[in-house]
Amino acid sequence: MKGTYLGEFEELVLLTVGALYDEAYGVAVMDEIKNESGRGVNISAIHSALRRLEEKGFVKSTMGGATNERGGRRKRYFVLTSYGKKALDEAQSLRMKLYERIPNIALGN
Amino acid sequence: MNSRNEISPPKWAAKFLRLYCKKEFIEEIEGDIHEIFEVNLEDKGVAYAKRKFTWDVFRFLRWSNIKRLKKVQSNSFDMFKNYIKIAFRGLKRSKLYSVINISGLAVGMAVFMLIFLYVTNELSYDKYHSKSGQIHRIASHLTVPGSYFEFAIAPPNLGDRMVSDFPEVLNRTRLARFDGTLSYGDKVFAEKDAMYSDPEFFEFFDIPMLSGDAATALSEPFSLVLTEKAANKYFGSENALGKLIKVDGIEQPFSVRGVMANVPQNTHFDFNMLVSMETRKSQGFMSDTGQWFFLDYYTYLLFPVGYNPSELQSKMPDFVERNIGDAQRSANQTYEFEFQKLTDIHLKSHLDVEAKENGDIQSVKIFSIIAVFILVIACVNFMNLSISRSTRRAKEIGLRKVVGAVKRQLITQFLTESVLISFLSFVLAFFLVLWALPSFNTLIGQDLMVENLIQGTFIAVWPALILFIGFLAGFYPAIVLSGFKPINILKSGGASRQGGSLLKRVLVVFQLVISTILIIGTLVINRQLTSLQNQNLGFEKEQMLIFNHGGDGSIAANMETIRSEFIRNPQVKSISFTRSTPAGDNAGNWYTEYEVADGEMQNASMYGFLVDHEFARTYGLEFLAGRDFNRSLVTDMDDAFVVNESTTIKMGLQSPEEAIGKTFAQFGKKGKIIGVIKDFNYMTLHSAIEPLVIQLTDPQYLGVMSIKLEAGADLATIESLEEIWEGVITAIPFEVTFLDQALDNRYAAEMRTKRLFSSFSSLAIFIAALGLFALSTLSAEQQKRSISIRKVLGAPGQEIALKFSMAFLRLSVLALMISIPIAYLASESWLSNFNYRIDFDPVLFILGGLITATITLLTVSFQSFKITRINPAQNLRSE
Numbered sequence A: 001m002k003g004t005y006l007g008e009f010e011e012l013v014l015l016t017v018g019a020l021y022d023e024a025y026g027v028a029v030m031d032e033i034k035n036e037s038g039r040g041v042n043i044s045a046i047h048s049a050l051r052r053l054e055e056k057g058f059v060k061s062t063m064g065g066a067t068n069e070r071g072g073r074r075k076r077y078f079v080l081t082s083y084g085k086k087a088l089d090e091a092q093s094l095r096m097k098l099y100e101r102i103p104n105i106a107l108g109n
Numbered sequence B: 001m002n003s004r005n006e007i008s009p010p011k012w013a014a015k016f017l018r019l020y021c022k023k024e025f026i027e028e029i030e031g032d033i034h035e036i037f038e039v040n041l042e043d044k045g046v047a048y049a050k051r052k053f054t055w056d057v058f059r060f061l062r063w064s065n066i067k068r069l070k071k072v073q074s075n076s077f078d079m080f081k082n083y084i085k086i087a088f089r090g091l092k093r094s095k096l097y098s099v100i101n102i103s104g105l106a107v108g109m110a111v112f113m114l115i116f117l118y119v120t121n122e123l124s125y126d127k128y129h130s131k132s133g134q135i136h137r138i139a140s141h142l143t144v145p146g147s148y149f150e151f152a153i154a155p156p157n158l159g160d161r162m163v164s165d166f167p168e169v170l171n172r173t174r175l176a177r178f179d180g181t182l183s184y185g186d187k188v189f190a191e192k193d194a195m196y197s198d199p200e201f202f203e204f205f206d207i208p209m210l211s212g213d214a215a216t217a218l219s220e221p222f223s224l225v226l227t228e229k230a231a232n233k234y235f236g237s238e239n240a241l242g243k244l245i246k247v248d249g250i251e252q253p254f255s256v257r258g259v260m261a262n263v264p265q266n267t268h269f270d271f272n273m274l275v276s277m278e279t280r281k282s283q284g285f286m287s288d289t290g291q292w293f294f295l296d297y298y299t300y301l302l303f304p305v306g307y308n309p310s311e312l313q314s315k316m317p318d319f320v321e322r323n324i325g326d327a328q329r330s331a332n333q334t335y336e337f338e339f340q341k342l343t344d345i346h347l348k349s350h351l352d353v354e355a356k357e358n359g360d361i362q363s364v365k366i367f368s369i370i371a372v373f374i375l376v377i378a379c380v381n382f383m384n385l386s387i388s389r390s391t392r393r394a395k396e397i398g399l400r401k402v403v404g405a406v407k408r409q410l411i412t413q414f415l416t417e418s419v420l421i422s423f424l425s426f427v428l429a430f431f432l433v434l435w436a437l438p439s440f441n442t443l444i445g446q447d448l449m450v451e452n453l454i455q456g457t458f459i460a461v462w463p464a465l466i467l468f469i470g471f472l473a474g475f476y477p478a479i480v481l482s483g484f485k486p487i488n489i490l491k492s493g494g495a496s497r498q499g500g501s502l503l504k505r506v507l508v509v510f511q512l513v514i515s516t517i518l519i520i521g522t523l524v525i526n527r528q529l530t531s532l533q534n535q536n537l538g539f540e541k542e543q544m545l546i547f548n549h550g551g552d553g554s555i556a557a558n559m560e561t562i563r564s565e566f567i568r569n570p571q572v573k574s575i576s577f578t579r580s581t582p583a584g585d586n587a588g589n590w591y592t593e594y595e596v597a598d599g600e601m602q603n604a605s606m607y608g609f610l611v612d613h614e615f616a617r618t619y620g621l622e623f624l625a626g627r628d629f630n631r632s633l634v635t636d637m638d639d640a641f642v643v644n645e646s647t648t649i650k651m652g653l654q655s656p657e658e659a660i661g662k663t664f665a666q667f668g669k670k671g672k673i674i675g676v677i678k679d680f681n682y683m684t685l686h687s688a689i690e691p692l693v694i695q696l697t698d699p700q701y702l703g704v705m706s707i708k709l710e711a712g713a714d715l716a717t718i719e720s721l722e723e724i725w726e727g728v729i730t731a732i733p734f735e736v737t738f739l740d741q742a743l744d745n746r747y748a749a750e751m752r753t754k755r756l757f758s759s760f761s762s763l764a765i766f767i768a769a770l771g772l773f774a775l776s777t778l779s780a781e782q783q784k785r786s787i788s789i790r791k792v793l794g795a796p797g798q799e800i801a802l803k804f805s806m807a808f809l810r811l812s813v814l815a816l817m818i819s820i821p822i823a824y825l826a827s828e829s830w831l832s833n834f835n836y837r838i839d840f841d842p843v844l845f846i847l848g849g850l851i852t853a854t855i856t857l858l859t860v861s862f863q864s865f866k867i868t869r870i871n872p873a874q875n876l877r878s879e
Helices: A008-023 A026-037 A043-056 A082-100 B002-006 B011-020 B023-044 B046-059 B071-093 B095-123 B158-165 B228-235 B277-282 B310-331 B342-348 B361-402 B407-444 B450-454 B456-482 B486-492 B501-534 B553-567 B645-650 B715-728 B739-745 B748-782 B784-792 B797-831 B842-868 B872-876
Strands: A059-063 A076-080 B135-144 B147-151 B171-184 B187-197 B209-212 B223-227 B244-247 B254-260 B273-276 B297-302 B334-341 B544-548 B572-578 B588-595 B601-611 B623-626 B640-644 B663-666 B669-677 B692-696 B704-709 B736-738
Touching (some): A008 A076, A008 A082, A026 A043, B011 B046, B158 B171, B187 B228, B228 B254, B310 B334, B361 B456, B361 B486, B572 B601, B640 B645, B645 B692, B748 B797
Antiparallel strands (some): B209 B254, B223 B273
């Protein structure tokens, strides 16, 4: 298994996979990121990120059934593993801990 | 909905995806980009969707998605990897050999690359113009009584006449030198790099206009087009367009009508601004009639594509007769015109009054040869070391053959190794070039850039070079080694046979021959140039300041003030105002009449100096007969001439004394010869001294000031003179040069050749010595056993060492004998370019041979000394 470091973009993809629950496949993740963050990403970048996340054990994937769309190709669905959920939790709590330490006064602007 | 099913993504992109993509990913990738394609088809149209699909296919072209090499090829691929691994191990095992091999080859390649840069730059002159093949320059060959000249310039209206007379001459443009002191606000510059030009300039030459209109910028009088550099000099960051520049002595200001790119360095002319030719016309020069003997204009003609101007050449005599015939007869001068190809001017044209110092096809040839020589020396090292080491690898080869390697594979292995070494050397060479380029540029006085190495078609040269050197060096060992019979090698426990020893000796001799030729060449060049510089020129050049102020009304009026103020400084010996100096190649050449021995007049063209009374005294010229100009004799100004000794010989006189009192006329003055001076060199030493006539002239024509200083003068002297100058003349800055430096500058090209030749010869010898060192090391090692046996049998150490060294010394003597005749022929052909040349001196050749022999001996002696210390017990123990 490769290192467990979670990059900024990887974290975004991982969160999106979690949010989409059992509807997470390449194009859906791309569209969701576009809708939620306004960030346009090429599909090949999504694929690379998903594959890295799978190698790190944060997500796992299964092939779906054949469809009429997509020229008849199947979709690869990704779901969050519990290890992936834990990684997200850790990232979140680290963020909160640091966030709460920001003094609650008017910031110099 | 219908259209969606009918339109499919671009087929070739889909195929390409299937070609490169790993099988396990293909379905999901195809699916996703299909889905995106379908959505885009609906929202953004067919074209966009197709484009996006193709784009996506390329975006998926990532390392992790690409198929790996199939197993089918894996064996030869793995063997290849194995060869490289073995090669690296071999390099690591024998470090001395690897270092010498790679560094020697790298130095050789680096020199080759540097010279390649230089040569390709020399050959690139003026090729960048899109019409370069159609443009020719007119050269004027002028025959006058007693003399013949070849000028790069032509009469003013020749080009126009040719355009109107010959339909094949499509157009013409002219350039002529412009001199003046220009000012903008408080900025004053003495411009020496400006040219008059016709508006057609921009149609002929591809130097782009950055602002302003190329078609009209030069069509009116008093218009200027500045180069970017000049625009910065005058206006800084301000917009130059429309600004007015004042020229000293001309009422009307000049307006800047355009800014052009700087003239590329590989152009045979250079200037920092163009002044409209109309300006010159409006000043009354270049009237349509006559003026056939005012040579001032570089004239370029445009011919149709593919036209060969030699056809026109045959029509020229008629043309000359029609237009200039009468003028020629009355002036007793005859023209012939020649057309020079634009692209040949830089390397092949060496006429009088070239627009810029030209290069020299000979240097290009010399250095191309040196580049190849050095590369060959380095390659020979490489070959020799490979051959010498090959016997050591016999066991490896034997084993490879036993386990089934066929000859072809072994050849591949050795070639792989040598190409690898050649590649490593190339990488090192590239860094060497990066490091050495600035000093190389200083050496050759140019501004070459490393980018030029990898531009355009040259990029293919380097892989070819790597492969060529690799194959050249690896070829022989590969053939010989792969032919070994495994049974012989493995049975005897190592090949005792010395591989390719004859070839090796031939190669060493070859190397030494090249080195010796280069050493002798260096010695000859050095001797010749030193003797040129130390040549007694016949006048005093030390402690002489030259100030080219250009001649100006304000200076002429104040000349005597300046002289008397300057002379008050105890460090100033004397001052002379002249029009030309002995350093300048700028003597006038004028129609001259002289009285021959029997009393009648003859005419010829002779060089002339216009000077003041102090000239001969300031330059320490020696009088053979008669007297110098005398201030108290007013008539000297109107009718006195001083001539040099060569003139009296030309006049057919027996002695200088006979010349005194002879009638003489030049440059609008008629009078008598009052003195004869000893010949002094007022041209470069390439040519013999020609007749020279010296006469007094009105101060306003004397634009050069020569200041002879006392021996103790220093910078403070010059500064105090500058102060005096600035107190009298404000418009022209006091810019002086030393005469001896100016003289040396005339030999700049030769000095460059000398420096380059010495550096490259040293490198060649260094590389050859490196190879010899490695070779002697290997040879000593291979002879260890035989030497040990000799020692055991009682041979003294010195004798063995001598025998060992003699083997190499013999080769260097043989090399000397071969190289002397070649070096002799080469140096004679080089020396024939000089009028003052050193004689053939066998000492130089013997010295050259001695240097090679000494270097050989010193290189080898390290090993022969080691041999004397060999302990036989250690080397024979295992027998």
